[in-house]
Amino acid sequence: MPTADWLRAVYDRMRSHFGPQHWWPAETPFEVMVGAILTQNTAWKNVERALANLKGAGVMSLAALSELPTALLAEYIRPAGYYNIKAGRLHNLLHRITDQYGDDLQAFLGQPLPQLREQLLAIKGIGRETADSILLYGAGLPIFVVDAYTHRILLRHQVIDEDCGYEAIQELFMDNLDCDAQLYNEYHALLVRVGNGYCKKKNPLCAACPLQGM
DNA sequence: CACCAGGCAAGTA
DNA sequence: TACTTGCATGGT
Numbered sequence: 001m002p003t004a005d006w007l008r009a010v011y012d013r014m015r016s017h018f019g020p021q022h023w024w025p026a027e028t029p030f031e032v033m034v035g036a037i038l039t040q041n042t043a044w045k046n047v048e049r050a051l052a053n054l055k056g057a058g059v060m061s062l063a064a065l066s067e068l069p070t071a072l073l074a075e076y077i078r079p080a081g082y083y084n085i086k087a088g089r090l091h092n093l094l095h096r097i098t099d100q101y102g103d104d105l106q107a108f109l110g111q112p113l114p115q116l117r118e119q120l121l122a123i124k125g126i127g128r129e130t131a132d133s134i135l136l137y138g139a140g141l142p143i144f145v146v147d148a149y150t151h152r153i154l155l156r157h158q159v160i161d162e163d164c165g166y167e168a169i170q171e172l173f174m175d176n177l178d179c180d181a182q183l184y185n186e187y188h189a190l191l192v193r194v195g196n197g198y199c200k201k202k203n204p205l206c207a208a209c210p211l212q213g214m
Numbered sequence: 215c216a217c218c219a220g221g222c223a224a225g226t227a
Numbered sequence: 228t229a230c231t232t233g234c235a236t237g238g239t
Contacts, residue, residue, distance in 0.1 A: 040221040081236040
């Protein structure tokens with residue numbers, strides 16, 4: 001079965017089994033950016049607590065959060081883990097934006113995709129997955145997000161081998177699917193749903209997985 | 215108790 | 228370039 005057909009079949013199977021996922025779970029592009037850093041190697045549930053702390057403190061905006069002392073920011077985001085590291089990473093991102101664009105987040109996110117991706121990757125604390133999550137879910141740009149679940153699911157279905165890198169997986173999707181931000185959005189969200197529910201490390205048999213047999 | 219979760223950067227050789 | 232390690236909370 002050709003790769004393009006397999007990828008489409010997997011999408012159709014997940015989509016009909018789970019329905020639309022309505023990702024990213026955030027109210028604004030700004031919240032997408034903050035959540036993207038907070039969720040690095042961390043369960044989303046813990047990120048929700050951190051975001052609730054920030055909202056409760058009334059600092060969930062570019063202007064307020066960028067002015068917050070890093071030590072205080074770290075306390076608010078403590079439930080998300082790695083809180084000192086992530087406070088610094090948020091600081092790096094927010095100040096890179098305000099230094100060049102002031103409070104005009106739209107101007108920052110409105111840049112051409114390659115240019116914005118390059119700027120994000122130049123920020124310490126933002127790697128490929130975090131950058132691509134911001135591009136796709138924050139800026140609405142058509143780029144496929146690859147994460148640990150994506151790698152694991154493709155590996156278990158023997159579509160890739162263990163040492164297949166980020167770009168190779170990303171190109172696998174983008175070369176074989178229509179260039180469509182909404183499709184990439186839903187596809188990645190569904191892969192995470194399968195990962196959370198069935199394709200965990202501790203669940204190597206993937207029992208009852210909707211992708212069984214593919 | 216051990217292991218895992220929607221990574222990333224810095225250190226080492 | 229290719230490994231290894233630190234970062235840290237909360238759920239299973």
